[in-house]
Amino acid sequence: MSSGVIHVINPNSTTAVTAGVDASLGALRFSGGPAIVCHTLEQGPAGIQSEADIAAVTALLIARARSFGDEAIAIVIACYSDPGLAVLREQSSCAVFGIGEAAVLRALAAGQRFGVIAIQPGSISRHLRSYGAMGVMDRFAGERALGLDVVELNDQSRTWARLLEVGERLRDEDGAEVLILGCAGLGSYRLALAQALGVPVIDPCIAAVTMALGEAR
Amino acid sequence: MSSGVIHVINPNSTTAVTAGVDASLGALRFSGGPAIVCHTLEQGPAGIQSEADIAAVTALLIARARSFGDEAIAIVIACYSDPGLAVLREQSSCAVFGIGEAAVLRALAAGQRFGVIAIQPGSISRHLRSYGAMGVMDRFAGERALGLDVVELNDQSRTWARLLEVGERLRDEDGAEVLILGCAGLGSYRLALAQALGVPVIDPCIAAVTMALGEAR
Amino acid sequence: MSSGVIHVINPNSTTAVTAGVDASLGALRFSGGPAIVCHTLEQGPAGIQSEADIAAVTALLIARARSFGDEAIAIVIACYSDPGLAVLREQSSCAVFGIGEAAVLRALAAGQRFGVIAIQPGSISRHLRSYGAMGVMDRFAGERALGLDVVELNDQSRTWARLLEVGERLRDEDGAEVLILGCAGLGSYRLALAQALGVPVIDPCIAAVTMALGEAR
Amino acid sequence: MSSGVIHVINPNSTTAVTAGVDASLGALRFSGGPAIVCHTLEQGPAGIQSEADIAAVTALLIARARSFGDEAIAIVIACYSDPGLAVLREQSSCAVFGIGEAAVLRALAAGQRFGVIAIQPGSISRHLRSYGAMGVMDRFAGERALGLDVVELNDQSRTWARLLEVGERLRDEDGAEVLILGCAGLGSYRLALAQALGVPVIDPCIAAVTMALGEAR
Amino acid sequence: MSSGVIHVINPNSTTAVTAGVDASLGALRFSGGPAIVCHTLEQGPAGIQSEADIAAVTALLIARARSFGDEAIAIVIACYSDPGLAVLREQSSCAVFGIGEAAVLRALAAGQRFGVIAIQPGSISRHLRSYGAMGVMDRFAGERALGLDVVELNDQSRTWARLLEVGERLRDEDGAEVLILGCAGLGSYRLALAQALGVPVIDPCIAAVTMALGEAR
Amino acid sequence: MSSGVIHVINPNSTTAVTAGVDASLGALRFSGGPAIVCHTLEQGPAGIQSEADIAAVTALLIARARSFGDEAIAIVIACYSDPGLAVLREQSSCAVFGIGEAAVLRALAAGQRFGVIAIQPGSISRHLRSYGAMGVMDRFAGERALGLDVVELNDQSRTWARLLEVGERLRDEDGAEVLILGCAGLGSYRLALAQALGVPVIDPCIAAVTMALGEAR
Incomplete structure (x- = not known):
């Protein structure tokens, strides 16, 4: 039952x-x-x-x-x-x-400033409107895009390389203490990314x- | 031309x-x-x-x-x-x-805190998400609803009485210095309301x- | 297992x-x-x-x-x-x-502005510092206290009456769309309160x- | 008439x-x-x-x-x-x-985060006080100065080069989606700058x- | 020396x-x-x-x-x-x-939300612009005016009565934990007001x- | 006496x-x-x-x-x-x-955006929670750490070099107009640092x- x-x-x-x-x-x-x-x-x-x-x-x-x-x-x-x-x-x-709203809420319990890894730069503005509507901009460290299209996302080593690169910039330049995978389809990289970067990574x-x-x- | x-x-x-x-x-x-x-x-x-x-x-x-x-x-x-x-x-x-976004922006040039007259209470939450996404909550005094349905809105004296009542509460209790008519169809009351309440009223x-x-x- | x-x-x-x-x-x-x-x-x-x-x-x-x-x-x-x-x-x-942090995060997914029912007025200031550190003050509708001591809290009908009274003020005067029970020990009233007031109530x-x-x- | x-x-x-x-x-x-x-x-x-x-x-x-x-x-x-x-x-x-207030309000309807091109670095602090009083800091991407004096501003090719350079940094490093010309006298560059940078540019x-x-x- | x-x-x-x-x-x-x-x-x-x-x-x-x-x-x-x-x-x-800026800064070290007693309602909007420029609106409980003119301010018993009345509303309705005398000339009432209301009162x-x-x- | x-x-x-x-x-x-x-x-x-x-x-x-x-x-x-x-x-x-709270309050009267020089990166998150609870994030330019341990701090020339380096980044990249020494024990460098960087430096x-x-x- x-x-x-x-x-x-x-x-x-x-x-x-x-x-x-x-x-x-x-x-x-x-x-x-x-x-x-x-x-x-x-x-x-x-x-x-x-x-x-x-x-x-x-x-x-x-x-x-x-x-x-x-x-x-x-x-x-x-x-x-x-x-x-x-x-x-x-x-x-x-x-x-x-999953966007839930990911941000979960991140707020994992670090003081959250960073987001988007797929395409064009979606960042849309996401920012959501964070504003959620009233959480004081906790926002930054959002950066992988800049990969669907074909490129199928190349796992390239995707991994970009995840590392973008995640490092969010952590080191933007001050993110927790990262959010800003997409439904990146969950398989979560644990490896958290381990590689030493910060919590949220799968939305x-x-x-x-x-x-x-x-x- | x-x-x-x-x-x-x-x-x-x-x-x-x-x-x-x-x-x-x-x-x-x-x-x-x-x-x-x-x-x-x-x-x-x-x-x-x-x-x-x-x-x-x-x-x-x-x-x-x-x-x-x-x-x-x-x-x-x-x-x-x-x-x-x-x-x-x-x-x-x-x-x-x-017209919602534009009304708020115009109000920001007319008074330090804006109040909004909505038609129905159920829309206030939706509007608040917009004000949040706009990042203007520090300028928000309050929003109150007329609570009138379509038939009641056709009764002009009743609508006028509620506009006055709600506008006064926004001005006196919530501290609004400028009021927004939170609806496309109330423009005909704008000048009279501004005169009666002594504050600018924005037609969106x-x-x-x-x-x-x-x-x- | x-x-x-x-x-x-x-x-x-x-x-x-x-x-x-x-x-x-x-x-x-x-x-x-x-x-x-x-x-x-x-x-x-x-x-x-x-x-x-x-x-x-x-x-x-x-x-x-x-x-x-x-x-x-x-x-x-x-x-x-x-x-x-x-x-x-x-x-x-x-x-x-x-449970305080988690309750607020859960409330943010249930309504645009949250209200909190505290036990004693003296704890409100402490809670507000937390909401500020969480960066969620734009979503805060208000917090009001039952003002009951431990003995009074054992009187269930009195506690229920105060929960209703305080909850109604948070909903109607402060504009809360979701209420949080600001205490670990009030969970048994949650469902009844949500039903009585017509808004979601969060047990932290x-x-x-x-x-x-x-x-x- | x-x-x-x-x-x-x-x-x-x-x-x-x-x-x-x-x-x-x-x-x-x-x-x-x-x-x-x-x-x-x-x-x-x-x-x-x-x-x-x-x-x-x-x-x-x-x-x-x-x-x-x-x-x-x-x-x-x-x-x-x-x-x-x-x-x-x-x-x-x-x-x-x-024109400062109006430019910011217009920019808020053109992009989620606005960037400002000032003439001199010394005025940025003053502008920031205004943005704070306007309550729009959550929409602020950044402000950077051309750093040109009056004589240098008369050199159009130099001014244009600096506008491009500063505008690119606001767009690419600070995340501005819309740019404001933070001065009454730069309007003649507006259309060319918008075209060159691919973002809206506001003449105050x-x-x-x-x-x-x-x-x- | x-x-x-x-x-x-x-x-x-x-x-x-x-x-x-x-x-x-x-x-x-x-x-x-x-x-x-x-x-x-x-x-x-x-x-x-x-x-x-x-x-x-x-x-x-x-x-x-x-x-x-x-x-x-x-x-x-x-x-x-x-x-x-x-x-x-x-x-x-x-x-x-x-003294306005300094009073607010001092109040921030005395309570989580500050309330301000102004002399005339017309100055509240101006003060709010300052609090916004200071970036402290999340700490602002409210501001209310005595509504007394110069002659009335010379009537000490009337002034005292209004100070009590306005201070109580700021404390009880607006949630102020610390009050600011929003005027250079009310310092002589400070200690008595703090004692009467049980909250700190700041002389700017x-x-x-x-x-x-x-x-x- | x-x-x-x-x-x-x-x-x-x-x-x-x-x-x-x-x-x-x-x-x-x-x-x-x-x-x-x-x-x-x-x-x-x-x-x-x-x-x-x-x-x-x-x-x-x-x-x-x-x-x-x-x-x-x-x-x-x-x-x-x-x-x-x-x-x-x-x-x-x-x-x-x-001293943390007092330093931030003093800095707010010295420049529009404050930057903080921490000793260790691990304390920055804790400090940010405080700034959030203080409600002053709109005035926050950035915080960067010296990254020196106790032994290294005893090396005055090394400490001085790092203070200069970190202070310059806070001033030039983060836009800080006033710097805070984020530690009780750095006061002896205050005047020299203010002079070298041309911005006020606050000893907490x-x-x-x-x-x-x-x-x-």
């Missing part, structure tokens, strides 16, 4: 991302604990890289959220830009978490699903 | 609101100045009262904005919640203004269209 | 408080999930009501934390003033959470232990 | 600056729109470079503002340090705008006079 | 105010310590109640400051609005303190002259 | 530090002024470098403070981390000042004892 279901929605259509998210959540699956079910938004874009993508997936997210049954205790939106967060909160009878999916565990019945 | 067109979109389907907005902009129409054209989003909801309404009109706004020709110098979204502001800015080749549509005039070619 | 132990330390010597905390955490205990073990600091004061109390329990907390074995994945300090949080974080090899112990679940191996 | 007069006062005595300001405002002059009249404060210093200069021009500004007739709808103080802004607002029956005089257009009768 | 002179300038022409300030500084006069000399700005207005008054006294303050000899170690401007503070700092070779003249003692040679 | 005693407690056991503090306070000792008595906490650690050190000295500080007689007008805690500040304030009948012990002079009877 489960104590409810946590639905994790990857709002893009790339199943490899969903699989990666699913894999990263293993430690949070307990027998007798909430089931954690990961979904792919098949009609979504291959990746969420613009405000237009965010606008496009919002309606899809609303529809998908409506399909969840009574056993749902929480919905997690697995994109760092938290698309549809406000509207899903309004429309859902269970708790709703965005783990942060959000952990919060969702608190809704267990 | 005009110096360009400012397109003002009322994102709800109530043509009376569009007409009211249009009427309030008379003083900003100059011969030789930009044309100011007001649009109704016929497929939008009768009013925008929820996050679901905002999500629903965003796609409509994107489509409408795409229909504007090369003579467009600016687009103004005439709803205080600024639906679609980020995505229209990303997708448009001309400047885009939201005028604030945004004024900013748009600066884009004149 | 457990996935580690979460140690929850009540830093006062009142075993009834520990029992209440223990009872409130039932929904977070999963077979196969982390064990949640509650401790009483027998040498601590009967309650923590002053900076002197905080100073006094800090050394006790350090000693107790050192006694935990390798299976510890997290330590939770079950006092809303978060005594010893910084030093335990420095001295421990596992994660450390304070649940908030912190939920965060700790994310440390599961 | 005009809809009122906007009086723009250059508070220094350098008529070339006034002429430059006047030229930059061409696009805001509409037949039927407000007249825009630029004034030189002949008794002012050649440039405003110190707190002493600001103190000295304040009395002159008050006197000049008093000389404007009933047709004045707005007064614009054309110095980025906004000398006399508070006192002119108190003493005038029409709206008063400072245009920002203030645009705001003033909203006062049209 | 003195260790230098602290010049305290009352920027209004009311010698009774200067005398009151002088009397309040008795405890800071030590044999062998800095001499504390109080000055009246005879050409200043009877009181400083407007931005125009501030503009008017600035030139007088600059002239008076220039008259001080080499033995000056500090200049204190004894008006809570800190007229001329920036320019005197720029023009003087010794340290310059404003004492706060500023104390800071000035640190410049002793 | 003295006007009371200011007790300055060095919370570490290194008497050389106490002697240095004592020497730096010479200019604040006036015949007829408060006596300034410096104490060494003999049972304290050789230096305060961790949260554990802070926890350890707190009880010692409470005990020492209790030993002071009725003539005490103020207690100064001479460690930049302000150990025990809250509890001593609660437990003492006289005023209590921490002088800042705190100066504030304490205001408590003179």
Whole structure:
């Protein structure tokens, strides 16, 4: 008998991302604990890289959220830009978490100033609006982008090299004491990066699903 | 020969609101100045009262904005919640203004602390997220709602009485030195309210269209 | 086989408080999930009501934390003033959470402005220093005290009446959209208060232990 | 028939600056729109470079503002340090705008973090006090000075080289998404700089006079 | 042999105010310590109640400051609005303190949130700009005015009654833990008010002259 | 006849530090002024470098403070981390000042943005929590560490070289207009550093004892 279901929605259509998210959540699956079910938004874009993508997936997210049954205790939106967060909160009878918001909140309990590793520079401005709306700019150290496209992200050694480089600058130049992976799909690098840089590294999916565990019945 | 067109979109389907907005902009129409054209989003909801309404009109706004020709110098979204502001800015080749953002910016040049008169209490939280994202919470005195529904808003004497009552509390209890009408459709009360309360009152549509005039070619 | 132990330390010597905390955490205990073990600091004061109390329990907390074995994945300090949080974080090899900090972080995902129900007015100033250090004052609606002493808190109908009264003022006068029980020992009122007031109510112990679940191996 | 007069006062005595300001405002002059009249404060210093200069021009500004007739709808103080802004607002029956304040407000609608190009490093501290009083430090990316004196500013190729250099640092190192020309006399470089750097560039005089257009009768 | 002179300038022409300030500084006069000399700005207005008054006294303050000899170690401007503070700092070779700024800084070491008792409501907005420029709005509880004119202030029992009333509201409704007398001339009520209200009360003249003692040679 | 005693407690056991503090306070000792008595906490650690050190000295500080007689007008805690500040304030009948808090407050009257020179990088996070609790992050330019251990600090030429280097970076890269020596034992370098860098440099012990002079009877 489960104590409810946590639905994790990857709002893009790339199943490899969903699989990666699913894999990263293993430690949070307990027998007798909430089931954690990961979904792919098949009609979504291959990746969420613009405000237009965010606008496009919002309606899809609303529809998908409506399909969840009574056993749902929480919905997690697995994109760092938290698309549809406000509207899903309004429309859902269970708790709703965005991985961007949850990651920042978790980071605030791990270090005085947080730094964020984004994929593309174009998303930093959007993220900053979120941090402002969250009222946490006094804790913000900086955000820097890997600047890698999807093909480049598949090159693991190149991605790792950039993660190290960007993480070091956030730690040493910007004064970050904790780093956030500003993307749903980088969780596999988390432990190695934390070890290499000597600072805590937050996987936003783990942060959000952990919060969702608190809704267990 | 005009110096360009400012397109003002009322994102709800109530043509009376569009007409009211249009009427309030008379003083900003100059011969030789930009044309100011007001649009109704016929497929939008009768009013925008929820996050679901905002999500629903965003796609409509994107489509409408795409229909504007090369003579467009600016687009103004005439709803205080600024639906679609980020995505229209990303997708448009001309400047885009939201009346909520513009009203707050104008108020910052009119008094040290601003107060906002909302229509419904349910929208205050959404507005606060915007003020946070704008980084202006140190200037925020308070926001209070009229608590009137659409039918009640048609009763002008009742609306006026509530405007006075709410405005006085914002001024006297919350310390507001300037008031913002937190809605596109209250412009007709602006001058009387400013006179009755002795503080500047900002009509958000005028604030945004004024900013748009600066884009004149 | 457990996935580690979460140690929850009540830093006062009142075993009834520990029992209440223990009872409130039932929904977070999963077979196969982390064990949640509650401790009483027998040498601590009967309650923590002053900076002197905080100073006094800090050394006790350090000693107790050192006694935990390798299976510890997290330590939770079950006092809303978060005594010893910084030093335990420095001295421990596992994660450390304070229920005050965790409650505020959880509240930030539940409403735009949070209100806090303290037991005694004298602790509000101390809490405000924490919110300032957390950098979240832009999200703070207000904090008000029940003003009840230990004997009065044992009178459940009186406590309930004050919770309702103070909660309503935080919601209606201060604009709080989410309330925090600013004390480890009020968890049994949480659901009833949330239902009575129509806003989410955060139990700080649940908030912190939920965060700790994310440390599961 | 005009809809009122906007009086723009250059508070220094350098008529070339006034002429430059006047030229930059061409696009805001509409037949039927407000007249825009630029004034030189002949008794002012050649440039405003110190707190002493600001103190000295304040009395002159008050006197000049008093000389404007009933047709004045707005007064614009054309110095980025906004000398006399508070006192002119108190003493005038029409709206008063400072180009520093207006530029920052306009920038807030153009990018999440603003950067400012000052002429001399000594004025940055003064500007920061203004941004603080405006409550917008969370949106501030940085301010850097050209470090050019009046003679050097007359060397256009040198000025252009420094504008590019300083603008790039604000954009790339400080994260500015929008730049402000922190001086009344740099407007002629605006469009070229925006094109060269790929970010919006705000001319403070245009920002203030645009705001003033909203006062049209 | 003195260790230098602290010049305290009352920027209004009311010698009774200067005398009151002088009397309040008795405890800071030590044999062998800095001499504390109080000055009246005879050409200043009877009181400083407007931005125009501030503009008017600035030139007088600059002239008076220039008259001080080499033995000056500090200049204190004894008006809570800190007229001329920036320019005197720029023009003087010794340290310059404003009693408004100094009072707020002293209050920050006496309680988590400060409240201010102003004389007239019209000055509150001006003071708020200063607190914003100081960056201390997160510590600000509120400011309320006595609403008494000069004649009424001479009625000591009426003044005392209003001080009590306003101080109680700041303490009980606004949450102030420390109160500032927002005026140079209320020092004689300080101790009685602190005793009556049970919170520290800051006399801004004492706060500023104390800071000035640190410049002793 | 003295006007009371200011007790300055060095919370570490290194008497050389106490002697240095004592020497730096010479200019604040006036015949007829408060006596300034410096104490060494003999049972304290050789230096305060961790949260554990802070926890350890707190009880010692409470005990020492209790030993002071009725003539005490103020207690100064001479460690930049302000150990025990809250509890001593609660437990003492006289005023209590921490040199960290006092230094920041003094710096706020000396420049718009303050920079801090710490000894070790590990203390920066702790200091940032304090600045946050003080609510002054908008005035914070940066903090950088010398990175010298106790032995290296005894090498005066090496210490001086690092002070210059770190101070220049704070001034030139971080925009600090005033520097704080973030340690009780660097006072002997203050004047030379201010002269070399051309910005005010605050000795935290002088800042705190100066504030304490205001408590003179």
